[in-house]
Amino acid sequence: MRLLYLAFGLILWTTSHASALDVEEHQYFPGSGARVLKILSTTDLALFAPYVRAFQDIRPDIAVDYTVVSSSELHRAIRDGAQFDLAISSAMDLQLKLANDGFALPYWSDAVEKLPDWARWRTLIFAITAESAVVVVNTDLFEGLDLPETRQDLLALLRDNPDRFAGAVGTYDVRVSGLGYLFATQDDRATDAFWRLNEVMGRLDPQLYCCSGQMIDDVDEGRLALAYNVLDSYAVGRLAADKGGRMQILEMQDFTNVMLRTVLIPATAQDIDAAGAMIDMLTTLGIRDQPGDWPLPSLSLSGPLEKSGFGPIRLGPALMVYLDPLNRRNFLTEWEDAMEQR
């Protein structure tokens, strides 16, 4: 009897634990049938809703249950065995770690076979968009200053104008944001200017964010003069919607990190068929030639990305290096030391 209570309690604990998701957004898109495709994603609802509708045009029988969480929350939830049919995340490293550790189910189809080699890993992870990290500035607050073109320029600018930028510089809180951590670690690999930049930003009372959307909001509304490592896809969308024109996107010329938004089927998935149909649709859209009326870019490295010559961050086991607890601890310590001086 005690055992039964214990078991019951354990079940309660696990369910509550698994469902204790820090949900940012959630929407249920009803379908004509009983089937439900449960998606756990880091992509904002506004950006992803058109994809769900396009999907339901093809498969009206499938309802879509869409939940938005942060990338680290997504990683933790899937690791803890939360039941979802699809996981879409911008944090490639965390997705790769899930796949490597056996939390993803294999999937293969004609659609994913058409992806370029760099846009998939084994039969587990498939890229659907290529998005770069950019700097977003508020032109009003930059009045009279040259817009920086490289990280060196940016460094000099921040160093030379501490009054103007104090409290007006934003970036990811890499302790919270999986994507922010990915961009920061890739910056670390690519340039030594990264740490100097962090130190300079650290002296300017930087504002730390969980998500690109909020950073862009604050730049747009003049609370921030500059946001570093923002997803261009979000910024481009906001720029298109915003007629005021106070915001500008800057591509750093020294190098640009290109992130792949990836999708995988969690090991707990129940409707693999529906998940596969969604993957097929998303990957087919990923390799489209025409931009089309979609909120997220395709995988084609066109435009400024092509000019810069930087390929996307490579999907591979090397991504797991910075996720190693020791490495992560070291990196965060260093980052905190740089960011939180005073």
Next chain:
Amino acid sequence: MTKSQSIGRRLTLLLAAVAAVLSVLSWAMVTVLAREATQRTQDNVLAASVTTIAETLRSEQAEVRLELPYAAFAMLGAISQDLVFYRVTANDRTLTGYDDLPSFETGRQGQVMFHTANYRSVPIRMAATTRLISVGDGQTQVTVTVAQTRDGVGAIAADLSQLAAFFSLAFFAVAVGLSAVVAATSLRPLNEIAAAVSRRGPSDLRPVQRNAPAELAPLLTALNRLMDRLRNSIRRSEDFITEAAHRIRTPLATVRAQAEIALRTVQGDTEKDRLRQIIRAVDESSRSAGQLLDHATVAYRTENLTQDRLDLSELAADTLAAMEPTASMRDIRLRLDGEQAPVIGDPILLESAIRNVLDNAIKYSAEDTTVTLHITCSDSETHLTICDEGPGFGDESFDTLTERFRRGPNTGGIVGSGLGLTIVAEVMAAHGGRIELTTSTHNERGGACVCFTLPSA
């Protein structure tokens, strides 16, 4: 004779079977080697990875510190998309990585050891190395283990194996083609000998003089011995016929002489008739014996033909003279007109041929007729035509008339052996000439014509 399988085919099949075995062996060998080679490649990368990680180990504030280098894992991702697992332990306490990764015996410090195991029900290849780090007072043994699934290795090995299979098949196909060629080539001497033997004329019993391979020499020797025996046997039977003909002819001559004497002495018509019948029968027997003798002579002499240069008209004149008494007995005139006709040949055989034709002509001619012997000569050929005024050959074909012991349809009432034209045909064949049988156009009563054609000398 039961038809057994062709040697060529059997040889080809055997060689093809050998090629098939070799193909399969080479494919298996390449497959094993490919697996080994790809395995070693993976081992090398794993070894590089663990070594790179071990290099970063250091002690800091009485603690083992390490920083996983990006390159250590990037190199693992460079050759394949395999799952990667790792663990770093210090004195058997896991510092970082996958705690449940299987352990295995590691070698001495700095040496990289490899191990194959199952992890999460997937086969993995592991590499591990140990390093001693001085921490505080003591030393800590730190073990770095890196493991990778073997899908990439398997895929490359399978690709290579498939390629090897393709090449083995190609090799096999080429080998089968070559086997057929080899079989044909090695059987060529045999086929050549067979062709040479089958090309021979029906009476050619000379030994086969050919360079035969060692394997065929006994067969050839046996064949030649057999032909030798056959030739001797034929010669013996011909000798026997000659001997028999001789022995018959001499007593026949005596019987004829006695019968003639008796014919002159007896008075009664009945007795005379009976004696005449005896004489005629004796004459026929004598002719037949003579022809058998001629035939045997022809058979014997054609084997070793004498090649004398001689004048055909002279030969014909001599033969004519010898036949004159027989002809005059029946008031048959023999006429020869012709020029000098030099030919190369055996005088005895040619004489025998002319004599047989003349004999026939006289035999089938009515009394008081003429038998004409006419010789013409061109640059390349010499023709000798003998025409009579008898009944001709009738409708029987040439082949039938020259067949041994076969007689034409117009021979009613006249005795004969049927050997005459056979002898003539054989003599002409031996001399590279030919014989034609026609109906005479020289006189209105028709008659048979026999035309010899011989190459001119």
